[in-house]
Amino acid sequence: MTYTNPPTVPRKSATFDDYTLSEIRRAASTGIYDIRGAGAKRRLPHFDDLLFLGASMSRYPLEGYRERCGTDVVLGSRFASKPLELKIPITIAGMSFGSLSANAKDALGRGASAAGTSTTTGDGGMSREERSQSKMLVYQYLPSRYGMNPEDLLKADAIEIVVGQGAKPGGGGMLLGQKITDRVAEMRTLPKGIDQRSACRHPDWTGPDDLEIKIMELREITDWQKPIFVKVGGSRPYYDVALAVKSGADVVVIDGMQGGTAATQEVFIENVGIPTLACIRPAVQALQELGLHRKVQLIISGGIRNGADVAKALALGADAVSIGTAALVALGDNDPAREDEYRALGSTAGAYDDWHEGRDPAGITTQDPELMGRLDPELAGRRLANYLKVMTLEAQTIARACGKNHVHNLEPEDLCALTVEAAAMARVPLAGTSWIPGNGGF
Amino acid sequence: MPVVDLATAELRTLNQALHHQAPGSNETAWEVLNPHGAHAVAVGLNAPVTVTIKGSVGYYCGGMNREAQVVVDGSAGPGVAENMMSGQVRVKGDASQYAGATGHGGLLVVEGNASSRCGISMKGIDIVVRGNVGHMSAFMAQAGNLVVCGDAGDALGDSIYEARLFVRGSVKSLGADCIEKEMRPEHLKLLGELLGKAGFDGIDPTSFKRFGSARKLYNFSVDNADSYG
Amino acid sequence: MLAQMLGTMCDRGPDSAGFAVYGTPRSGLAKVTVQSPAPDEAFSGLAASVGGAVGTEVAIERRGSHAVLTVPADRLEAVRDHIRDQHGTVRVLGAGDAIEIYKEVGYPTEVAAVFGLANMAGTHAIGHTRMATESAVTTLGAHPFSTGPDQCLVHNGSLSNHNNLRRTLARDGIRFETENDSEVAAAYLTAQMGQGSSLGEALEKGLDDLDGFFTFVVGTKNGFGVLRDPIACKPAVLAETDRFVAFGSEYRALAALPGIETAKVWEPEPATVYFWER
Structure with missing residues (x-):
C-alpha cells in the first residue's frame, strides 16, 4: 500500500468569510459604502429564545372558543381627546410612499383596515391611496418634513414624531435617484432623479426640552385631539422613554435593530442599535418608575413575525407591536415564486434587499409602473388581513393557555428563557431555574 | 376687533377660536396682548384673518400658517412660521433660529435680524x-x-x-x-x-x-x- | 429677578433646579455652601466642629437643606477636608470668596421659594432648571456644578465624550460626585484654570476637547462667560444694557427684566467665547 501525504482541506477564515471578502472587493471597486434595505440580518438574541410556561396545576387555562380573550388596545389616552382604538395589538409601521409603490400603500391600508388596525405614513408625505384605504392612519412627523402640511395633519388620526428608527438610530433617510419619479419628487419638493439624503435631526428642535415645545405646538394646531407618538430607535430605551414621556408623548414607539429601512448603509444597519428583545424591559421600567405604564402606551417593533412574538412583547410590558418587513412579505415581497427574477438581479428569494434600486419584482419597493402593476392591492390587502388575523389568533392561543382573558394580562412571569443572553435581556429566568442574569444591576 | 390678553386668557382658547372662524366671519382682525414669549401663538391658522401680537413670542409662532396674516410687534423665538403654507408672517423685531423652517409657501418678513438656520429645509416659502x-x-x-x-x-x-x-x-x-x-x-x-x-x-x-x-x-x-x- | 427667570423656565426643566449667587467678598473670609439630606442632625454642631478644626469661630447660616459656613479664606482646604472626614452626611456644593450655591430636586418655583431666592442679593447669579437626560434626578445632579473656588457651570445640551474625559480628569486627581456630563465640563474648566488658563482660554480649549451639544454659562468671582458648541443648536439668548447683562435659554426668561424693551438682545454665535467681568 502506497502512502501519500493526506491533503489538508482548504480552510476559509471565520473572520474573513465569503460575505466579508465580497464586501471588501465591492468597496475597493466602487469607493462607496453598501446601501441596502431591510433590518439587521445578523443572528441576534430574539423572541425565539423565550418560551411561555403555560397553565398547569397552579394556573388555569381558558377554553379556546368559548372563553373570551380580548385583544383591543387604546393608544393615546393620556392627553388626546380622540385616542386611537385598535381591535388588535398589531399596527403597521411607517413606510414611505416613495420607498413603497402606491399600490403597496393601498394594499397596506386595505389589509390593516380589514383587521381593525392602523397604518403609518413615512418619509414622503401622505398618499391619497393610503388615506383613502386606511380607516386609521398615523402621520409621521420626520426630520425631512417632506410633504408635511397642516391639511394632512388634520386628516390624520394620530401623529408620530420620528426621532429615529431601529435600523439606524442617529441616521437620516435615503432614497436614491432611481425612485425619485415625478410624483415622488413633487410630493417631496425635490428635483427628479436626485439621490435624496434626509436629515438625521429635526430642523427646528433639538433635545427633549425643545421637543416638549414642539409637541405643544402640534397639539395646539390640532386642537389637542390627535394622539402624539414619539418613535425612537432602540439604543438607550430607559432614558429615551423617560424623556419622551417628560416631553409629553401619548405613546412611545421603540424600534429595535431588526427593524427595517428602505435604504441605509449596511454598516449602520448591522452595527448601530440594540436588539428588539433588549429594548422592552428598560422601556417598561422607565414607564413604571414614572407611574405611567399602560397609561402612556409602548409600541415595540423590529423583527415581529408571528403571534408568539406578539404575545412575548406584550408579556414583557409592551401595549402593542408594529410590523413592517413582515407586512411586506405578506403582500408578496421576496416570494420564491419569482425566484428567476431575483436571480437575474443577483439575489435570491428571501435575500433580496436592494429595495432602493426600485427594481422589485414583487412591485412593492418600486416606482416602476410595470412592476408596480404586478401588485393587486385588493388581493395583497386580503393577504395582509389574513396574516394579521393569524397573528392575533396565535397570540390569543398563547394568552388563553396562560389563563388570560386579555392579551395585556400576560406578564414577564409567564416566560422563561432558553439562553443566558435572552434571560438577561428579557429579565426572565433561564428555563428551569430561578436565575435572572444581571438581576439587581442595570 | 377681538382682543385676547394672554395674561388672563388660555393659549388654547385663543388658537381654537382662531381655528374655528366661520367662513365669511367679520372678525378678521385680532389682537393678542401680553404674549411674554409664549410658545405656539397663532399656530395652525387656516383663514384670511389678521392677528397682531403686541410683544415678543416664543417658539413656533405662526407655525403651519395658511392664509392668515400674523404680525409680531416684537421679536420671535425659534421656528417662527415653521412649515408655513401660505399667507404672511411679519416679525418687527428679530427672529431666533430656524425662522421659516420647512415652509412650503407664503411670505415671512423679518424686519430685524434672523438667527442661525434661517430657512432650513425651506420648500417653497419666500423669506425676506x-x-x-x-x-x-x-x-x-x-x-x-x-x-x-x-x-x-x-x-x-x-x-x-x-x-x-x-x-x-x-x-x-x-x-x-x-x-x-x-x-x-x-x-x-x-x-x-x-x-x-x-x-x-x-x-x-x-x-x-x-x-x-x-x-x-x-x-x-x-x-x-x-x-x- | 433670577427667581422670576427660573419660574418662567419650569417647563423646560421640571425635575430640579439650582442657582449660584455671588455676593460681595469680605476680606479674609470665605464661604462654604454645604448640603445634607438630614440637615437638622447634620448641621447642629457643624459650625463648632469646623471651628474647632481650624481654630477659629465659624458662622453658619442655614437655608433649608443647605447652610453657608463663613470660614477664614486661607483655611478653605482644611475646612473641606474636615467636613469630608468627620461629617459624612454633609456635602460641600461649592466654596469661595463670593459664591453660594443652592440646588434641590423639585419644581423650580418651589426650589427657589424654599431657599428664599427672591430675597437674596449679589453682584451676579446663575440659575438652572433641569430636565434630566441620562443621569439621576438628585440634589447633587442638579445644576450649577461647582468644582473650583468661586466657579460654577450650568449646561443645556448633552456631551458625547464625557465618560472618557471624566476618567482622564479623575486620574489627575479630580473628585466627581455624580455621573452627570455637565459636572465633567465644570471639572474640565476648573482643571484648565488650575493650570493657569483664564476662563476665556479654558473655554476656548474646551471647544477642542468637549464633544457634543452644549450651551454653557460659567460663573466666576468676577463675572460670567457663555459658550455654545460649533453646531449651536441648543438655544441661547443674551441681553445687555448699561445696567446688566442677562442670559437665558429663551427670550421668555428675559421678558420681565427692567428695560428689556431697549436692551441689546442677541443670540451668541457658535464656538465663540463671551465673557463679562465686573
Whole structure:
C-alpha cells in the first residue's frame, strides 16, 4: 500500500468569510459604502429564545372558543381627546410612499383596515391611496418634513414624531435617484432623479426640552385631539422613554435593530442599535418608575413575525407591536415564486434587499409602473388581513393557555428563557431555574 | 376687533377660536396682548384673518400658517412660521433660529435680524430679512427664495437644492455645494417683487448677489466623497 | 429677578433646579455652601466642629437643606477636608470668596421659594432648571456644578465624550460626585484654570476637547462667560444694557427684566467665547 501525504482541506477564515471578502472587493471597486434595505440580518438574541410556561396545576387555562380573550388596545389616552382604538395589538409601521409603490400603500391600508388596525405614513408625505384605504392612519412627523402640511395633519388620526428608527438610530433617510419619479419628487419638493439624503435631526428642535415645545405646538394646531407618538430607535430605551414621556408623548414607539429601512448603509444597519428583545424591559421600567405604564402606551417593533412574538412583547410590558418587513412579505415581497427574477438581479428569494434600486419584482419597493402593476392591492390587502388575523389568533392561543382573558394580562412571569443572553435581556429566568442574569444591576 | 390678553386668557382658547372662524366671519382682525414669549401663538391658522401680537413670542409662532396674516410687534423665538403654507408672517423685531423652517409657501418678513438656520429645509416659502442671518441659513433648502438685505453667516446654503438665495451684504462662508450664480433679469425682477411685497422699498435689487446649488451633490460621485465626510 | 427667570423656565426643566449667587467678598473670609439630606442632625454642631478644626469661630447660616459656613479664606482646604472626614452626611456644593450655591430636586418655583431666592442679593447669579437626560434626578445632579473656588457651570445640551474625559480628569486627581456630563465640563474648566488658563482660554480649549451639544454659562468671582458648541443648536439668548447683562435659554426668561424693551438682545454665535467681568 502506497502512502501519500493526506491533503489538508482548504480552510476559509471565520473572520474573513465569503460575505466579508465580497464586501471588501465591492468597496475597493466602487469607493462607496453598501446601501441596502431591510433590518439587521445578523443572528441576534430574539423572541425565539423565550418560551411561555403555560397553565398547569397552579394556573388555569381558558377554553379556546368559548372563553373570551380580548385583544383591543387604546393608544393615546393620556392627553388626546380622540385616542386611537385598535381591535388588535398589531399596527403597521411607517413606510414611505416613495420607498413603497402606491399600490403597496393601498394594499397596506386595505389589509390593516380589514383587521381593525392602523397604518403609518413615512418619509414622503401622505398618499391619497393610503388615506383613502386606511380607516386609521398615523402621520409621521420626520426630520425631512417632506410633504408635511397642516391639511394632512388634520386628516390624520394620530401623529408620530420620528426621532429615529431601529435600523439606524442617529441616521437620516435615503432614497436614491432611481425612485425619485415625478410624483415622488413633487410630493417631496425635490428635483427628479436626485439621490435624496434626509436629515438625521429635526430642523427646528433639538433635545427633549425643545421637543416638549414642539409637541405643544402640534397639539395646539390640532386642537389637542390627535394622539402624539414619539418613535425612537432602540439604543438607550430607559432614558429615551423617560424623556419622551417628560416631553409629553401619548405613546412611545421603540424600534429595535431588526427593524427595517428602505435604504441605509449596511454598516449602520448591522452595527448601530440594540436588539428588539433588549429594548422592552428598560422601556417598561422607565414607564413604571414614572407611574405611567399602560397609561402612556409602548409600541415595540423590529423583527415581529408571528403571534408568539406578539404575545412575548406584550408579556414583557409592551401595549402593542408594529410590523413592517413582515407586512411586506405578506403582500408578496421576496416570494420564491419569482425566484428567476431575483436571480437575474443577483439575489435570491428571501435575500433580496436592494429595495432602493426600485427594481422589485414583487412591485412593492418600486416606482416602476410595470412592476408596480404586478401588485393587486385588493388581493395583497386580503393577504395582509389574513396574516394579521393569524397573528392575533396565535397570540390569543398563547394568552388563553396562560389563563388570560386579555392579551395585556400576560406578564414577564409567564416566560422563561432558553439562553443566558435572552434571560438577561428579557429579565426572565433561564428555563428551569430561578436565575435572572444581571438581576439587581442595570 | 377681538382682543385676547394672554395674561388672563388660555393659549388654547385663543388658537381654537382662531381655528374655528366661520367662513365669511367679520372678525378678521385680532389682537393678542401680553404674549411674554409664549410658545405656539397663532399656530395652525387656516383663514384670511389678521392677528397682531403686541410683544415678543416664543417658539413656533405662526407655525403651519395658511392664509392668515400674523404680525409680531416684537421679536420671535425659534421656528417662527415653521412649515408655513401660505399667507404672511411679519416679525418687527428679530427672529431666533430656524425662522421659516420647512415652509412650503407664503411670505415671512423679518424686519430685524434672523438667527442661525434661517430657512432650513425651506420648500417653497419666500423669506425676506431686513438685517442679517446667522450660520447654516438655508441648510438643505429645497425651494423658494431667501432674501437677506444684510450679511449672511457661515455655511450659507449648505447642501442646498433648488432654492434661490439673494444676499446684499457679505457672506461669511458658503456651505457645501452652494455657489454664487449670475443675476439674470428674471432674478432682478423676482427680487424686486419680493422686496416690494415685504415693504422694503428703496433697496436696489442690483446691489444683491445670487447664490444657489452647484448640483454636484445631487447624485453620488466618488470624486465628491469628501463632502460626505 | 433670577427667581422670576427660573419660574418662567419650569417647563423646560421640571425635575430640579439650582442657582449660584455671588455676593460681595469680605476680606479674609470665605464661604462654604454645604448640603445634607438630614440637615437638622447634620448641621447642629457643624459650625463648632469646623471651628474647632481650624481654630477659629465659624458662622453658619442655614437655608433649608443647605447652610453657608463663613470660614477664614486661607483655611478653605482644611475646612473641606474636615467636613469630608468627620461629617459624612454633609456635602460641600461649592466654596469661595463670593459664591453660594443652592440646588434641590423639585419644581423650580418651589426650589427657589424654599431657599428664599427672591430675597437674596449679589453682584451676579446663575440659575438652572433641569430636565434630566441620562443621569439621576438628585440634589447633587442638579445644576450649577461647582468644582473650583468661586466657579460654577450650568449646561443645556448633552456631551458625547464625557465618560472618557471624566476618567482622564479623575486620574489627575479630580473628585466627581455624580455621573452627570455637565459636572465633567465644570471639572474640565476648573482643571484648565488650575493650570493657569483664564476662563476665556479654558473655554476656548474646551471647544477642542468637549464633544457634543452644549450651551454653557460659567460663573466666576468676577463675572460670567457663555459658550455654545460649533453646531449651536441648543438655544441661547443674551441681553445687555448699561445696567446688566442677562442670559437665558429663551427670550421668555428675559421678558420681565427692567428695560428689556431697549436692551441689546442677541443670540451668541457658535464656538465663540463671551465673557463679562465686573
